[in-house]
Amino acid sequence: MKTPICEMLGIELPLLAFSHCRDVVAAVTNAGGFGVLGASSHTPEQLEYELAWIDEHVDGRPYGADIVVPEKFEGKGQNLTVEQLAERVPADRRAFVDGLLARHGVRLPAEPVWQGGGMSDTIGEELLDVTFRHPVKLIANALGVPPQYMIDRAKAEGVPIAALVGAKEHAVKQVNAGVDILIAQGTEAGGHCGEVSTMVLIPEVIEAIRPIREVPVLAAGGIVTGRQMAAAIALGAAGAWTGSVWLTTEEAETAPYTVQKMLAASSRDTVRSKGRTGKPSRQLKSAWTDAWESPDSPGALPMPLQSLVSEPALRYVDTLAEKGDSGAQELATYWVGQGVGLMNRVRPARDVVYEMAEDFAEAAERLALAVED
Amino acid sequence: MKTPICEMLGIELPLLAFSHCRDVVAAVTNAGGFGVLGASSHTPEQLEYELAWIDEHVDGRPYGADIVVPEKFEGKGQNLTVEQLAERVPADRRAFVDGLLARHGVRLPAEPVWQGGGMSDTIGEELLDVTFRHPVKLIANALGVPPQYMIDRAKAEGVPIAALVGAKEHAVKQVNAGVDILIAQGTEAGGHCGEVSTMVLIPEVIEAIRPIREVPVLAAGGIVTGRQMAAAIALGAAGAWTGSVWLTTEEAETAPYTVQKMLAASSRDTVRSKGRTGKPSRQLKSAWTDAWESPDSPGALPMPLQSLVSEPALRYVDTLAEKGDSGAQELATYWVGQGVGLMNRVRPARDVVYEMAEDFAEAAERLALAVED
Structure with missing residues (x-):
């Protein structure tokens, strides 16, 4: 299976898995997807520990980290405790x-x-320092345009930087700021989300950024099965960014x-x-x-x-x-x-990846039959 | 192009178009889709006039009517003026x-x-009488389980009856009541809609009704392009039910x-x-x-x-x-x-159908490439 994102990230299945749980990250990466560790609310010491654990368990396979540095927050610029x-x-x-x-x-x-x-002005930079001591293949940021130091550092390290968006206006802003991958997240998504559904947001974002620069768009929001991954790719997405589905896996915390x-x-x-x-x-x-x-x-x-x-x-x-x-x-x-x-059963994360891959292929076949004469 | 709904309704493209405008209904039907006239807020005389006009313009090609008889409304059973x-x-x-x-x-x-x-207890039956004087190939009903006389009449006439749902619980109720086609409408839809997005609702509804009876599910909500039709079919839908996209066509009122x-x-x-x-x-x-x-x-x-x-x-x-x-x-x-x-341009409804068909085929090809080795 190949989409531009598979080449870019060195994966077989265009499936990214966001999780705060290192076990899930490693399991998805080892099964042919791409695990992304949610590193917000970690201290630098905790993050170092988690990433070292992942390195030990993925045998060089690719994974990433999501460091949430909001564009706006109470006390910004005051570096409060x-x-x-x-x-x-x-x-x-x-x-x-x-x-x-x-x-x-x-x-x-x-x-x-x-x-x-805590949400200090320096914590993002500290977490980034820790992250780049490890062979991460993607840095993601939610809640607005990533701070300039994050963009600069990712470019310097040769690691693509991804940003989450919930509206086309935000997508345009992110592409202009230099992000390499957009994660367009529909209103059905768990966690922070906008008002626009995945079904509409994906083509709308792709259309909006087309005149600026070619940037792969991952679809997020509601995707917990392979048929939904297939739908995302039919919509023009390069792959799927998932989160919720991992919460009921055996590994999840x-x-x-x-x-x-x-x-x-x-x-x-x-x-x-x-x-x-x-x-x-x-x-x-x-x-x-x-x-x-x-x-x-x-x-x-x-x-x-x-x-x-x-x-x-x-x-x-x-x-x-x-x-x-x-x-x-x-x-x-x-x-x-x-x-x-x-989400109706507790399963190992690896099995979820395999079932999604199978369901993805079946959905593609269903669509191929529908367009045949 | 073939899905079960194409066989059932005698159409080439699994695209249904709901419109209050007879010109849109005829144009979509003539272009290979399936037009459905929104017949609520018509008097029986107006409806007779509209359907006769459609008959004159579609040369025997298939179309349907949507007669909204809500399950619950103020004054129900009191037959108020x-x-x-x-x-x-x-x-x-x-x-x-x-x-x-x-x-x-x-x-x-x-x-x-x-x-x-007006929403009297008898208006639905009167509109149905008018409708069945014409060669309609589908009767649809929104806002709850269709009244029994509508289900019975459709069965007697050999015309499939479709019902709109916005939640899996409603889908189960409708299938148990005997409807032949479900239109699962996501929260992104124009007009009456529930809270669940199309991306989640379609697989959830299909999963919920599977143990009861095999009923084709049309996807509705946010679908205005062929790539979204393709996404709907990847999700397991039999086709797409559209409404909004026709509002900015040349024919629309x-x-x-x-x-x-x-x-x-x-x-x-x-x-x-x-x-x-x-x-x-x-x-x-x-x-x-x-x-x-x-x-x-x-x-x-x-x-x-x-x-x-x-x-x-x-x-x-x-x-x-x-x-x-x-x-x-x-x-x-x-x-x-x-x-x-x-929706960024005014176009003839026929062109919208052709562009959606083309975009649909391209999306299927994109997905086929993504699953290839």
């Missing part, structure tokens, strides 16, 4: 969370500030109760809400998302302040949900796309 | 509209009740100022709102939709009461917009899907 950021969280939001949890019988223990919520919710969920059980990160991101509907979307909601805080409110609460909720606490189970949520409706 | 329904519109909604129009310098003339807003808005619009210029019919339907964003979606909105009325409020106002707005009234131009809107972002 997590503690300084935490001071900017208004008391009413903490009270709202305490009240919401209390209505579900959950009482949050007083804990130190969640360190993963998804909280066990959340995995059960995902397996039971239909495509209508997700919601695009600002309640987790401060920017619209798609996640499982739960008492948590309902509350932030309700008329009583105080409104989400800008990134990264909302995470300082949501992450400690939701991580604690996960631990209680796992112990069978019914209030916590109502609150539990995680990022996932509408494709969750097609 | 339009005037009786109009009495159920609360004064605050009329005041809201008057205020909204006034803010844009528009004053609605006092006019008799809009007759197209779309208000001229609205056509200009559509040509200029990107995929982000639509919104899913209850402000036009009382049920969520996708349409161009405008001052009208903004107002109904704003915190000051009194909320939409149930179907068909909302149409009694919105249609006279928006039809009058169209006439003013055409004369260059800037307030009316801000308010003007019409149903259209996110695919509007890919």
Whole structure:
């Protein structure tokens, strides 16, 4: 199987897998796809450890890293500590969370500030330094145009840089800024996403950037099967960028109760809400998302302040949900796309890749038959 | 080109075109697709006239009709006149509209009740009687399971009956009720639509109905190009059901100022709102939709009461917009899907069919190359 992206990244199947879990990254890469480690909320030390582990397990096969440096965030240019950021969280939001949890019988223990919520001006550069000590074959960035140092560094290292976009206007901006690969992510995607569906966004983005420069476009949003990969390529995409489908694999670190919710969920059980990160991101509907979307909601805080409110609460909720606490189970949520409706079994990541490849080939055959006379 | 739907409907290209405009229906049918006349808001006399015109222009080629009989509507079982329904519109909604129009310098003339807003218990049966006096090859119904008399009549006439669905649960209900074809419509679609994107909905619906009965699924939502038709078939659909793309054809009766808005619009210029019919339907964003979606909105009325409020106002707005009234131009809107972002030229409907066929074949070839070794 060959598309321009296969040549560019040295892979057999035009399937990229974003995961925060190193095991998934390695499994997908070893099965002929391309694993991408989500490196946001890592410290440089943690990232070094994870990438070294991947190197040991992929035998030189290609993989990448996704370092999220948002174009805009609270405190940008002020290089604040997590503690300084935490001071900017208004008391009413903490009270709202305490009240919401209390209505579900959950009482949050007083804990130190969640360190993963940091978003300093230098952390991106530090993570990039760590990343380039490893043989990564792709750097990706979400949430706006990558910072110039990231683009320059990737060019200097000869590694393609990819950026996520949810609208054609953003695609044009990214191509003009010099990115090598676009990941056009439809509204059905898990995590941060825009309003436009994958079916429309892919051809619209390809059309919009054509006059500027030839840049491969990966399709993201809702893709959890090989037939959807095939659809993406029919739309003109160079391949598929996936995330949700790996959350219910054997390797994934998804909280066990959340995995059960995902397996039971239909495509209508997700919601695009600002309640987790401060920017619209798609996640499982739960008492948590309902509350932030309700008329009583105080409104989400800008990134990264909302995470300082949501992450400690939701991580604690996960631990209680796992112990069978019914209030916590109502609150539990995680990022996932509408494709969750097609995710019905726990499987090894490798098997998911193989099944997607088979389903991809069958879909291509179905289409070939439809155009025959 | 052949898919099961081509055999079933006697067409060459698995492309169905929904339009309220008889000229579009005939043009698509004559070009090798399948035109479907949207027959809601017709009187029986008007429908007879339109279908007779189509018969004269398609030389025996196949076409169909879409008769919208909602499963639920205000006054159901009471067989109310339009005037009786109009009495159920609360004064605050009329005041809201008057205020909204006034803010844009528009004053609605006092006019008799809009007759197209009728939704009696017998109108569907009357329209069906008219329809079956003509050689239709498909009956479609939106907004819930078709009434039993429609299913029975279609079976007796030997004409397949199709139903629109926006969720897998609805698909299961429809198949159990006996429909012959499902039209699975993604959230990117113009007009009434659900929350699930086409990319996810098609495989999810196919998977859900498989254990019940083999029913062809047409993909709808966002499809305005041949590459998207190809994507739909890769997803497992039997063909594509389209609507928006015909609104900017030469034949369409779309208000001229609205056509200009559509040509200029990107995929982000639509919104899913209850402000036009009382049920969520996708349409161009405008001052009208903004107002109904704003915190000051009194909320939409149930179907068909909302149409009694919105249609006279928006039809009058169209006439003013055409004369260059800037307030009316801000308010003007019409149903259209996110695919509007890919609709950039006015073309004859026939040319649209031919271009879609060509683009469809090219997309299939692209996919065939991607799976080759």
